[in-house]
Amino acid sequence: MKTFIFIICFMLMNNITMRAQDIYRRFFLDNPVVAHRGAWKTKGIPQNSIESLREAMRLGCAGSEFDVHMTADSVFVLCHDNSYFGKVIEKHTYAELAETKLPNGETVPTLEKALMEGMKQTDTRLFLEIKSSSTVERTVLSAEKIAKLVNEMGAQPWVFYISFDYEAIKRIKQLFPSSVVAYLSGNVSPKQLKEDKITGLDYNHSVFKKDTSMIKNAQEFGLSLNVWTVNSSEAMDLFLNQNVDYITTDEPELLLSKKK
Numbered sequence: 001m002k003t004f005i006f007i008i009c010f011m012l013m014n015n016i017t018m019r020a021q022d023i024y025r026r027f028f029l030d031n032p033v034v035a036h037r038g039a040w041k042t043k044g045i046p047q048n049s050i051e052s053l054r055e056a057m058r059l060g061c062a063g064s065e066f067d068v069h070m071t072a073d074s075v076f077v078l079c080h081d082n083s084y085f086g087k088v089i090e091k092h093t094y095a096e097l098a099e100t101k102l103p104n105g106e107t108v109p110t111l112e113k114a115l116m117e118g119m120k121q122t123d124t125r126l127f128l129e130i131k132s133s134s135t136v137e138r139t140v141l142s143a144e145k146i147a148k149l150v151n152e153m154g155a156q157p158w159v160f161y162i163s164f165d166y167e168a169i170k171r172i173k174q175l176f177p178s179s180v181v182a183y184l185s186g187n188v189s190p191k192q193l194k195e196d197k198i199t200g201l202d203y204n205h206s207v208f209k210k211d212t213s214m215i216k217n218a219q220e221f222g223l224s225l226n227v228w229t230v231n232s233s234e235a236m237d238l239f240l241n242q243n244v245d246y247i248t249t250d251e252p253e254l255l256l257s258k259k260k
């Protein structure tokens with residue numbers, strides 16, 4: 001962290017300007033690999049577990065993605081679906097969810113635990129997806145609380161926020177302007193993202209295949225360019241050749257093997 005502060009001060013004194021995402025990026029591994037819900041597939045590890053996060057870090061991925069929901073008592077847990085073993089997350093307390101363990105024996109991981117695990121190292125960034133709640137208001141509230149927790153823990157340099165909810169990521173930027181945030185839904189143009197001060201786009205690969213000018217367009221606006229979920233070798237090659245910043249994949253070992 002001291003090194004990080006030193007470099008920021010050095011840049012300010014020397015009037016060096018960089019894209020916000022690049023300031024943080026230089027502290028982590030320089031590859032485009034983001035493990036989707038952690039690295040789970042090869043070893044049969046539960047998705048969105050601390051073990052899958054650790055495996056992504058062990059493999060040397062530049063990023064590990066996970067999904068975050070808010071429980072009825074405002075605890076943040078990692079889970080893809082809006083229900084955890086049949087219990088709708090926003091209608092149950094953390095204690096109720098914790099009655100059922102993941103297949104590897106872990107209690108449903110909290111965001112706090114995932115952040116603490118990530119902050120033990122500086123190779124792998126944390127791609128934190130803010131999942132949508134039943135209402136936009138609750139999703140935005142969830143985003144606010146998550147951003148405050150991240151900042152209280154000093155985890156901001158590790159975190160790359162992503163969400164399908166545009167209001168949620170806009171709110172994070174309002175609260176903490178230096179946050180790195182990308183939008184997932186694929187329906188906002190690079191120009192509009194730039195105007196709204198969103199760091200970048202993290203769109204499904206089909207969006208880029210449909211609009212072949214979008215990648216160049218986003219790069220010209222200086223936006224961070226991420227693509228999901230790319231699992232075939234051919235598609236990986238296609239996006240590597242276009243110099244996207246990050247590729248989210250269920251096959252991190254395959255993508256890592258393509259590093260130069």
Ligand code: MG
Pocket residue numbers: 037065066067129
């Ligand atoms: Mg996700």
